[in-house]
Amino acid sequence: MRSADILADLNPEQLRAVTHPGGPLLVLAGAGSGKTRVITRRIAHLLSRGIAARSILAVTFTNKAAREMRERVTELVGPGAKELTVSTFHSFCVRVLREHADRLGLHRGFTICDESDQLTTVKAALREIRLPETSLHPKAALARISLLKNRCVTPGRALAEAADDFDELVARTYRAYDEVLRRSRSVDFDDLLLLTGVLLDRHADVRRRLQERYRHLLVDEYQDTNGAQYEILRRIAEKHRNLAVVGDDDQSIYGWRGADIRKILNFERDFPGTEVIRLETNYRSTEPILEAANRVIRHNRSRHEKTLRGSCGPGEPVRILEMEDEENEAELIVSEIGFEVRQGRAKFGDFAILFRTQMQPRVFEGRLRASRIPYDLVGGMSFFDRKEVRDVLAYLRLAVNPDDEPSLLRVVNVPPRGVGKTTVDRTLETAAKEGISAGAAFERAGVEPVRAFLRTLADFAARIPSVGLPQAIRQLLGALRYDQEIARCYPDAVSRQARTAAVEEILNLAENYARRAQPPTPDGFLEEVALASEEPEEDEKGRPRDVVTLMTLHAAKGLEFPRVYLVGCEEGLLPHQRSVEENTVEEERRLMYVGITRARRRLTITRAKTRAKYGRREGCLPSRFVFELRGETPPAAPAAPSAKQAAPRRASSPRSARGAR
């Protein structure tokens, strides 16, 4: 492909970013300013300058982003793109870790455990250090451990740096947690990043190999980078210093998951000699929408100064609607959508309803169903969270790795085989004392039903090579009478049907995998499933369906819609009450900013005057962000509960003391 085409239709700033010769580059890309375009063109440009595809590493946060990036580069340069490494942080790290597992004393065939396995593991860890769950809640411990891992802090360092008793408790739990994981031959999601960081830190030869291999690094959504990801990038890039990052600090909304906005704010300091390029021309939204966005985000103090400039021209003003309650909010929006579509002015796919919390869409779903409007609720319970899916995957993992403790505990009595809490507790006690895996402890204690179960799994594993993975799974489920278990748990035909369908779907996934992969292995399948994310719904032709989209503001980042409803703009909801208490309102404001900038042509902001919360109706004040986007100053103490609507019983509630300030 000709170099001229790669550089066609770029504005001066985009052109500078695409042709930046080398060295650290920070592209501050405002919403809708052509961020992805800059990355893909830059890759194409590097290739056109004769740089080998295999020396380029482009990392993203989601599988979807990685896939899209690869597709778009392929469109530009053709099959030459095959040699590129375009991957999520996590899958890149899995590859590196598998290759060098021995260096960290890791099993090469480690499995990746998910969130609920993590919780099981943390409980095991607490048991091991004889810490009652009352003194440190498993969930709280896990959150702290995850944050430590995200900051690239090892158990040793956490212990050494513990400032108080609680820190030390967490650190000891962390250490025990890692030991349980290792004994289960497992790593968690955070480990993929942390351990890769440790590997690069401690093993100079591995570091050098990666530095020589990946001479050009490109990172998308850099504002979402956490400490561990930063360490990995820094280590690989420190030799050749060709690190190009693209992001928008104003769209950093994953701080609560360990993303560290300072990484983008301090990039120039961390990488001296950085060229900074601002992309401030927005190609998505009309003027009034951009004005609203600018007016809101201006109130944040921790940010790179930027102002979005429009290129789409004027448009209709942003609407701010006030409704009595959440029912009216839903009713009005749904009937408006129906009306617009019937008038032929829009199609369902033009609309998105964006909200802060997962409980908000309920009432919208009701109204949409009643109006027979097709919709897609993004997120919520994922396919991989379904009980049956998790059971079957646990069987698989256990077959591959009999030491996998979380998986064993999950299915040790599924279907029921007479192994209750007492037996399990006793066996886990032995396992901890002897330092052996739970599976081995069951074997040693001679718990016959479990031994038989483990034998069934071993038979299954042995049969995979001859009959193939999907067929073997089918036989295993038959041998375990899993269909009867479903029938037992779900007597009514409808839910039983749904559960059976979920199992069928896993078999489909396995069939698909077996056809594609070479050679197909159970480990490969499990890894793919662990790192996969769900695809948006598509019709038979692979086109997105014409449906109204319902999703959280978090899920909306990176997307755009002609018509957006940003609902529930109330104090306590957006910004969320907890963010007010925890002093993270700036992140909420970025969330608001993300929501506003999703809209191309029409933006409608709504709020309810009262809303049912925790089974009680409460008065709601307009969000401070609503005042901000009008250019007004919000009233002084917006967090105080509304005097008018608040229920009188509030006064008698012991909690009301904290509200009075």
Next chain:
DNA sequence: CAAAACTGCCTTTTT
């Protein structure tokens, strides 16, 4: 050991 009653919680969730 499994079903029934009972708490306690309650933001967001790229991998």
Next chain:
DNA sequence: GGCAGTTTTG
């Protein structure tokens, strides 16, 4: 108000 996770009961 609703659910999941835990404790109590049969």
